[in-house]
Amino acid sequence: MSWRQISPKVRTRFAPSPTGYLHVGGARTALYNYLYAKKNGGEFILRIEDTDEARSTEESLKMVIQDLVWLNLLWDEGPDAGTLKDQGPVGPYRQSQRLSLYKDVADKLLAEGKAYYCFLTDEEIEAQRQAAMAAGRPPHVNSPYADWSLEQARAKIAEGGKAVVRYKTKHLKKDYVIQDLIRGEVKFPSDMVGDFVLLRTGGMPVYNFCCVVDDHLMRITHVLRAEEHLSNTLRQLMIYEAMNWPVPEFGHVSLVLDEDRQKLSKRKGAVSCNQFREEGYLAEAVENFIALLGWSHPEGKEIMSMKDMEEAFSTDRLNAAGAVFDRVKLKWVNAMHLRALPEAELWAMVQPFLAKAGVQTPADPAWRERSLKVFKTSMELLADAVPLYSLLDDGKFTVLPEAEEALGWETSKAVVGAWRDLIAAHGREDFTEEEFLKIQDEVKNRSGAKGKNLFMPVRVAVIGKPHGTELKILVPLMSQQSLLRRADQVLARWN
RNA sequence: GUCCCCUUCGUCUAGAGGCCUAGGACAUUACCCUUUCACGGUAAAUACGGGGGUUCGAAUCCCCCAGGGGACGCCA
Numbered sequence: 315m316s317w318r319q320i321s322p323k324v325r326t327r328f329a330p331s332p333t334g335y336l337h338v339g340g341a342r343t344a345l346y347n348y349l350y351a352k353k354n355g356g357e358f359i360l361r362i363e364d365t366d367e368a369r370s371t372e373e374s375l376k377m378v379i380q381d382l383v384w385l386n387l388l389w390d391e392g393p394d395a396g397t398l399k400d401q402g403p404v405g406p407y408r409q410s411q412r413l414s415l416y417k418d419v420a421d422k423l424l425a426e427g428k429a430y431y432c433f434l435t436d437e438e439i440e441a442q443r444q445a446a447m448a449a450g451r452p453p454h455v456n457s458p459y460a461d462w463s464l465e466q467a468r469a470k471i472a473e474g475g476k477a478v479v480r481y482k483t484k485h486l487k488k489d490y491v492i493q494d495l496i497r498g499e500v501k502f503p504s505d506m507v508g509d510f511v512l513l514r515t516g517g518m519p520v521y522n523f524c525c526v527v528d529d530h531l532m533r534i535t536h537v538l539r540a541e542e543h544l545s546n547t548l549r550q551l552m553i554y555e556a557m558n559w560p561v562p563e564f565g566h567v568s569l570v571l572d573e574d575r576q577k578l579s580k581r582k583g584a585v586s587c588n589q590f591r592e593e594g595y596l597a598e599a600v601e602n603f604i605a606l607l608g609w610s611h612p613e614g615k616e617i618m619s620m621k622d623m624e625e626a627f628s629t630d631r632l633n634a635a636g637a638v639f640d641r642v643k644l645k646w647v648n649a650m651h652l653r654a655l656p657e658a659e660l661w662a663m664v665q666p667f668l669a670k671a672g673v674q675t676p677a678d679p680a681w682r683e684r685s686l687k688v689f690k691t692s693m694e695l696l697a698d699a700v701p702l703y704s705l706l707d708d709g710k711f712t713v714l715p716e717a718e719e720a721l722g723w724e725t726s727k728a729v730v731g732a733w734r735d736l737i738a739a740h741g742r743e744d745f746t747e748e749e750f751l752k753i754q755d756e757v758k759n760r761s762g763a764k765g766k767n768l769f770m771p772v773r774v775a776v777i778g779k780p781h782g783t784e785l786k787i788l789v790p791l792m793s794q795q796s797l798l799r800r801a802d803q804v805l806a807r808w809n
Numbered sequence: 810g811u812c813c814c815c816u817u818c819g820u821c822u823a824g825a826g827g828c829c830u831a832g833g834a835c836a837u838u839a840c841c842c843u844u845u846c847a848c849g850g851u852a853a854a855u856a857c858g859g860g861g862g863u864u865c866g867a868a869u870c871c872c873c874c875a876g877g878g879g880a881c882g883c884c885a
Binding site: 329330331333363365366368369436439443446447448449450451452453454478494497500501502503505506507508510511513514515516518520521522525540541542543544545546548566568569571573575576577603606607608609610614616617633634635636637638639640642643644645646647653691692764765766767768769770773779780781782783784785 | 810832835846882883
């Protein structure tokens with residue numbers, strides 16, 4: 315192993331396997347790599363690890379890419395987000411298209427006697443495992459083929475023998491050490507692993523092998539990845555050593571855990587990025603939140619834009635302990651981002667949610683901005699706009715059961731009646747706040763009701779329920795016609 | 810079972826020997842603002858896993874234990 319400089323420029327990568335949607339743990343890894351590259355004026359590469367033929371799908375690839383695009387974690391090299399065509403000087407960027415590269419390396423290792431063809435069957439391996447476990451030994455394979463000559467093995471293959479290529483580890487008796495960016499010095503005894511597979515029976519490489527070949531060929535300088543890969547690092551170090559390749563810097567990021575402190579797994583579901591998008595989270599808020607799961611801003615900043623994070627990111631503030639994914643705090647972070655957004659921008663994001671729910675709104679941009687200014691303090695998610703705007707949609711006006719009490723008060727009929735008359739007498743189609751307050755005052759005079767006896771019935775006549783946004787804010791967003799229709803509908807109860 | 814990693818309020822964290830009677834944020838509770846609901850403001854409560862060292866002094870350094878997590882695959 316050497317510490318030759320790999321690249322004058324920082325080069326990081328995110329290397330998902332397209333076997334499902336992008337989950338938040340993966341998104342965080344991508345984010346950290348992205349931030350590290352940006353912070354250091356480097357390049358961020360997207361590589362697709364699709365060597366698991368059984369589970370990788372084109373569909374998943376598209377989903378992962380879509381999620382990365384949503385998060386705005388755009389890569390400098392890798393499959394183009396639109397065409398999926400490779401973009402960059404060290405492609406292909408999909409492992410399934412790099413097979414000959416892996417084969418060349420494997421052949422070299424084979425020729426040098428550092429790897430060998432192994433003909434052990436699944437059954438034989440399983441039997442070995444059981445025996446080893448029972449005897450309290452680590453469940454490593456012990457292949458009788460390790461000592462075969464290449465000629466011997468090739469002959470057996472020629473006869474139809476099915477073989478994997480395994481890396482020879484038995485003779486390696488020493489500790490392998492990395493200086494982990496997050497954990498400091500980590501030592502792995504070489505006997506921690508047995509002879510591991512490089513190439514599968516079909517010639518398809520295995521993760522630990524192609525990862526090394528690719529990181530080397532793609533000149534990756536810094537690898538930030540999940541802690542679950544920490545023990546894989548040993549195998550990878552062995553390959554780097556065998557090939558005499560420089561080793562990149564590693565940083566093993568803590569795991570994202572669910573509420574039971576278990577690994578948040580994509581197989582357990584319920585944590586995909588697209589799901590958060592659909593629920594009305596903002597990409598920047600999700601990134602802000604997941605960044606904080608294992609990293610902190612030097613000044614303790616909690617609400618950050620991507621720019622803030624790009625400027626402040628460093629690996630020395632990365633945390634080694636696992637972090638629980640707290641949805642409640644995510645919501646809060648989202649609410650903060652949402653409020654910080656200019657209304658026009660927010661509207662563009664809210665609109666699809668309203669459209670999907672069939673909520674009608676006036677087309678006037680000024681009205682939209684005005685309404686959002688009012689509503690956004692009571693929104694945590696984009697989807698929260700739906701019940702809010704439904705209040706203003708005449709087609710959705712109904713008197714809720716919770717309004718019954720307020721309508722039952724003895725002055726309520728007089729209140730709503732006076733309200734209706736004053737609205738009808740108003741000379742214009744819309745109302746200012748002052749006009750509303752004047753009307754409200756007059757309702758008080760005519761009905762004799764005051765306090766909640768006054769406000770609640772009026773509110774019911776406006777939005778169908780006794781609680782909610784201040785009327786002096788709501789009414790200026792509504793039309794005379796709409797208010798009249800609603801008041802009449804409530805009044806009809808007494809007839 | 811073996812090896813590796815981790816361990817500060819319920820949760821995310823600050824903390825790199827004295828600034829710590831441990832700070833911030835979310836959540837919680839109370840109060841204030843508000844003739845509703847939110848928003849906002851103020852305050853309270855809650856943590857260094859346990860045991861040994863080292864040191865004048867330890868959340869911070871070392872060791873042991875316990876607990877949690879991860880890996881041990883022709884998954885990544």
